[in-house]
Amino acid sequence: MATQTKEADFRTCPVTTLQVHRPAELLITANAVTAVVFLTVGGILALLLALTRWQAVHLLPADWFYTFLTAHGITMLVFWIVFFEVAGLYFGSSVLLNGRLVAPKVGWVAFGLMLAGALLAELMIFTGQADVMFTAYVPLKAHPLFYLGIILFAVGALVAVYLFFASVVVAKHERRHTGSLPLVTFGLVVAAIIAAFTLISGAITFIPAFFWSVGLLETYDPAAYRLLFWAFGHSAQQINLAAMVAIWYALATLTVGATPINEKLSRMAFLLYILFINLGSIHHLMVDPGLSVVYKITNTSYIMYLAVLGSMIHAYSIPAAVEVAQRAKGYSKGLFQWLWRAPWGEPGFSALVVSMVLFGFLGGVSGVIQGMMQLNMMIHNTIRVVGHFHATVVGGTTVAFMGLTYYIIPLIMRRDIISKGLARIQPYVYGSGLFLLIVGMMLSGDMGVPRRSWDIYATGGAFTTQFPAFTDVTLAMLGIGAIVAVIGGAMFVYLAVFSLLFGKDLRK
Amino acid sequence: MSLAAPERIWWKPLGWDEKLWVWVSLVFCVILLSGMIVWHVAGLQTAPSETYSVSVERFTQLTDDFIEEYKVGEENGLPVVRPPAGGDAYVQASTWQWSPILELQKGQTYRIHLSSKDLQHGFSLQPVNYNLQVLPDYDYVMTLTPADVGEFTILCNEYCGLGHHLMVGKLIVTE
């Protein structure tokens, strides 16, 4: 076979003694760096948008607001997250398994397709030819190249997912890894299975949309589009969920040396995700015409909230692993000495805690509640929905990814973090900004403030609207929270980029 | 160690505390599911599910006929319509207006048909805070009983182009 493993392609990590496959290392770096570039773009947009939604400031003009909102959604929810996830998948399938990425060239093809697709979509959005929001609900039409960009990106990501599976199989086959998969890689396998479903759904949604936009398809049923789109749009966030939980386990191990208290329990919880979590795509269709009550309740409840059960298990199992590890170190006084004496100055640990708290207490709880069929009537399309997914995808996933980055840079990219002091406070700054932002959004939404609206008072419309005076406070929370979060985000980008460029070279 | 292979045999019984938490969570999950079902059967507020397929032309015709039959006035260029108590009412969304303005009686039940003339829209009744998705080609029927007197706004909370934030309608409830 031409594809024998060449030992020269590997180096040994002096810290973890893991075998690092050099071509994989390059691909991990390329995908992670691209992800951070998109995060930076999305973060700048976030600030401008939040300062517009804060009606007392009302920064952008309406057309820019809608253009930037479309760009922000797609850049963050798709490009930043998926590029980083691809880096994570390559890491989990090669480095953690001591193995190789089976076909680095295919990895570069995937990278090229994703980048080309992303740039094409961004070009269409920023030239004002695709002001359709992340959802692009038909019959609102964008330029055909916008749909083509998304399709290219999805195909590229699908190739990357394939490469991940192939590498896991080959690592076992070549016996570079023996025994069961590490829990983190197991979690990433779960994320990749959900990703395959997601990306295929994306293709099924957007390929007809492309034909419709060029005129080859006369109509595209709006309700059918919504059903198909959310199989992509919501499931994409479930990839984030699975990847994030896998990273939680990784961070618990890296920071306090935690071992899962029961591998069986944690793996069963991941299994519940594969089986049930994608039914949650229906959360967006609770007040849609055309679907029966039985269909809505069955799906929105993940049959019987079994995916929620999975998350509840992780919510126990991860802190418990930390507690057991801390108690073993001697911090066993009372109920909580293990917690007080945890490494709070370690950015990986604080990111883990910030991520779990924001995700669990704000994101997960609000998500389950607003996914209830009847309760959704009071929440659908209000800015509370936006608060929910900022808690899950930003407070949860993005913070966890940031925490992991503080380890990827020294361990994979072999550079020292340039400012440890800044890294120490970054998760707290980012997390507290997000907390304000999320709570501001949720409270505003509970008072009826719509999402995706440039002016909630409809100045110049047939009638003006009125909201409780307290919305002035909650929208200010949104704005101030966004400012703080963007400062925290900028700290992260600075740390990541400058450590990579100017950090002490650890290879010497 | 979650980053390395676990010990060879990891299929082990759960500890007492793990079992407790799994069972408590499972019971909670069952409660969450039953809450939704019970409320749908016995509660007063549940998500509408009555839907008919309707062409844009047909729904426009139905709305126009409805306006013609029960129109009682006009406000800001929009017709004000008072449907009979217990009867059917039609509201059509289009970029960027909700037409007509309904005048309903408190405590009476109405079947309000919602559909769109063009794009997807979001029916958002404030400050009652009821929000429903409105699509072209679908007639979505909500059976509503206003319980408060006053003037209520209907905003659009689904993005529908540049004038989206100007799309505001009205609903009037009288004694």
Added chain:
Amino acid sequence: MAQGEKTKRKIHAPGTLVLVFVFLAWFIALYVLQWSLLARGWPIR
């Protein structure tokens, strides 16, 4: 087997058990609050 018997009785993480019940209480509180808000709404079906 003997080891299995032992792990059955032991509480691994008492602090965590307290934390997750605090979480559950928060969950239930918000859940009840949201339903009580809906219960004040106009009858709709």
